[in-house]
Amino acid sequence: MELTDSNNDLRYMEGFREGKASQALASQLEELGVKLEENQKVVRVMEVCGSHTMAIHRYGIRSLLPDNLKLISGPGCPVCVTDHGFIDTAIELCRRGVIIATFGDLIRVPGSEGSLAQLKGEGGRVEVCYSPLDALALAEKEAQSEVVFLGIGFETTMAPIISLVKRAKEEKLSNLSVLTAFKLVPPALKVLVEDPEVAIDGFLCPAHVSAIIGSDAYSPIVDQYSMPCVVAGFEPLDILLGLKELTEQCCDSKPQLTNQYARVVSNEGNLIAQELIKKYLKVSDESWRGIGVIPESGMVLSDEFAYYDASKRFSLPIPEGKVIPGCRCGEVLKGQLSPPDCPLFGKGCSPESPVGPCMVSSEGSCAAYYRYSRFS
Amino acid sequence: MSDRILLAHGGGGRLSEELIATEILPRFAFGGKQGLPDGVTLNVSESQLVVSTDSFVVNPLFFPGASIGHLAVHGTVNDVSVSGAKVAYLTLALILEEGLPMDTLREILDDIKKASVQCGVEIVCGDTKVVGKGQCDGAFINTTGIGFKYPEFDLSTAHVKEGDVVIVNGTLGDHGMAVMAFRNSMPFQNSPKSDSAAVNELVDQLRPFNNQIKFMRDPTRGGVASVLNEIVSAQGFGIELDEEALPFDKRSRAMSEILGLDLLHSACEGRLLLICSAEIADEVLSLWRDSEVGSGSEIIGKVCGEKDAGRVTLKTTIGGRRIVDMPHGELLPRIC
Structure with a gap:
């Protein structure tokens, strides 16, 4: 693989990190926030995939969103959900x-x-x-x-x-x-939608996984549970566009399957x-x-x-592991607990000495919060 | 002479003598210090001395852009320089692995010589040991640098104020990427190159600015993120970096994107992070940009006040803001 030293080859990256376009989307999201406020609505979107979680923190996307649009990190970091x-x-x-x-x-x-x-x-x-x-x-x-x-x-x-x-x-x-x-x-999304303790208004669906399974894989979630699903890429403009789409669907109560990442993901x-x-x-x-x-x-x-x-x-069936006392990664993975609200967060559980898996992987929601958003 | 290093080359006997006489002394011993003794007497003026020591254990010994020999000189020269001193002398201690090809040693010594001549630093004493096969990675090197403090500077984080700026002399994280790609035989063409270089010339250029130069560091392992976090730690100020302004080599950038790594966490070996007052920033830039080692200089951030005390943040290209944390453990590529 030849690493580039031309700007032209980086355009697929740079183009989707462009400041002006991002700010335009951020102000549209702000307007949607006002609309939500008027209707006394709060929208809770789950970004399913760890790479989305990572990108959201890495680009400081939360700092651009209205207060009534909440992002919940889902179980889509493969390291974190490994038993x-x-x-x-x-x-x-x-x-x-x-x-x-x-x-x-x-x-x-x-x-x-x-x-x-x-x-x-x-x-x-x-x-x-x-x-x-x-x-x-x-x-x-x-x-x-x-x-x-x-x-x-x-x-x-x-x-x-x-x-x-x-x-x-x-x-x-x-x-x-x-x-x-x-x-x-898809089976994990189904479990989350059916869990009465998990309140989600829409899914920001993964980019790479969708490239393999196709956007149609989410149709049952939209059809059976009236849950908005938007497939989005991992670049900041992709994410902002995906969030805007999801918020609009929630505002209008018109759940749909939208493939925002059509440049990579096909239906099938x-x-x-x-x-x-x-x-x-x-x-x-x-x-x-x-x-x-x-x-x-x-x-x-x-x-x-x-x-x-x-x-x-090696005749070694994989057993169910013992849960570490005090570790609440399970609730974090289901979006029931925000990482900073875990009693162990930053106190006994940090990327240097992680207690739970969400603090280990760079895609883990606790690690992402700890690294990038630990504003006091 | 054997074409490989033998244990006896470190044994203190005839072979040791031969190695030193044929390979080391002709390269480094000149002037009054002929013989590279165990101890050397240096004539110093009333000036304050700055001393720094560093050990170099990189594997592989040679990688795109530099070798352990360059690092051993540049690393220590830079440590002395950013303390606000004119580096003058180096000591050189070699720990060699039995079986190391003599030609490899020669190449390393040539790199040391070339780098030290370029920096204007004199190697004044040294030591050579040989350890058994498998007990080190070919060669370990320790260098100690001695320099004379420039009277113009009074470097301290205590002088850093809100509104000061952060300047760096070139692209960030190249050394870490170059070594990682090479060490793991990653199938990249046009791989990143180490930025190994001495920054003493850049420090020298800053002397006319006196106490408007607030603080300097050379970001090595842990990258710019580590050094900046150390600087703001327990201070009444913070630092905000501007992502748009961060200079990155396109090859390093492409590689870090592929592996999911942050170049702010990746090692540099020829970079100088300077905190100075904003008034002199443009002048520093134009001075530095005239030299090869400073040609990529940029203002990459600013010092923030009490509200952001103790933390390093990044204004992202999309206008968001996030924390720039220390790296945690070794850099590991992400799964997907």
Whole structure:
């Protein structure tokens, strides 16, 4: 991949971070705020995806919104919703001499007792990968050892991890397997909509996940629950435009499915990736940290590729982890608790020594609040 | 002579002597300090001395834009310089790994020599040790810098006032990105290059401004975000950066966007952060921009008053505002 040194190549980024256009959108949102005020309405929008949470904080978007438009961070950070039991299993594998290959931000996530980072400090083999295919090179290099890649993530990361399995099979690599905790976004949205304790007026739907599953995947949420859904990109103009659309729908009580990110997301999604997912994976029940088991909300390797399933290879079923006392990440993930309102926030739970997963990942809502919005 | 470093090169015997005589002394020992002794006597005037020491343990030893040799000189020269001093002498301690190719050592020593000549700093004493294979990453280097305090400056955060400005001499975070890309063999063409450079010349140019120069630091590990947070910590002022004004190299920018990293958290090795009064800002910029190391100078922020005390904030390109925090732990790429 060639890194650019031309302005022209950065235009897709710069264009969507443009100051004047953003300020124009901010003033339109302010007008909508006045309208809401007149109708004594408050709109609560959940940004489902961790990358949205991150971008909202990184660009200071909250500081541009009217008070009666509230943003709630949802369960869309894959690291944050990875259950303790998954980390415990990875740690156990590593203790048995297996080399763990993982995305970077997973290594600091605490399991029931300790994290992979701590284990690494004690001499455990934990290797940070920049791409799932790095695990392939690692397995080739370490032919005498078992290498397990930690396959977490939503629909976005499934296809690249599947390609790791595909390559391992093609190259007859017998020392590589994947410990999976794949999660699906639409079932989680359904649980949130049906939870009487979660009050949401609309969803800002993920960008990358939607590129895979297509915007039509949200139709049932709009049709069955009359819940406005807007698919938006991760750049600040995308987000502001998405929020404006959602607020308008809420003001007018006309819930719709809008694809604001049509330059990347199609109605039907990425059919090649969907085909791969269908071939290699099958739907399963999945445990979400802080939320619990959601039926048919995850995916595991199908029987044909079970050989590459680390949980089966090492006969280590992933247990449900113990919840850390005092940790209220579950409520944060469901949008019931704002991070600064958690008693542990900044007092015993910080990015340096996180208690819960929402403080670990840079996409976690607690970490994002802590890093970017900790105004006293 | 062996083409690799052997344990005996650090043993104090004949091989040690040979290594020093053939590789080290011809490069560095000249003038009155011939022999690079264990201890050196320096003639100093009544001036105050500034001393700084730093150890360099970078892996790999060579990376786009610089090497451990450049870093070992620039890092210490910069630490002394931003204390408001004219750096004059360096000590050089090498810890070498058994088996290090002699040519690699030569290349490192050549870089040290070149960098030290460029900065006008003299290497006056040194030490060489060899450790067993696997006990260090090829070479570790320690340098100690000695400089003479410029009488013109009275640098202290206590002099920083609301309305002062923050200036930096070039693009931010390039060293961190360059090393990360190279260390992990990331498949980038046109990868970022380290900004390793000495800033002593820039400090020298500031002397006529006397006490309008309030404070200086060189942002290294932890990037600009770390240094600025340290500066405002427990002070009665804060700093607001202007995202539009932050100078970034396009390659570093592209790489950081791909990996989800913040360039304000990424290391620099040739940058000087200056806090000075706003009146002299334009003059400083035009002076600095005339030199290679200062050609990318920009005013990147301003000092805010009591209301924002103790924190660093960023006015974003879209007009929002957020905190610029210290980095937490090592920089890790995001999952998606």
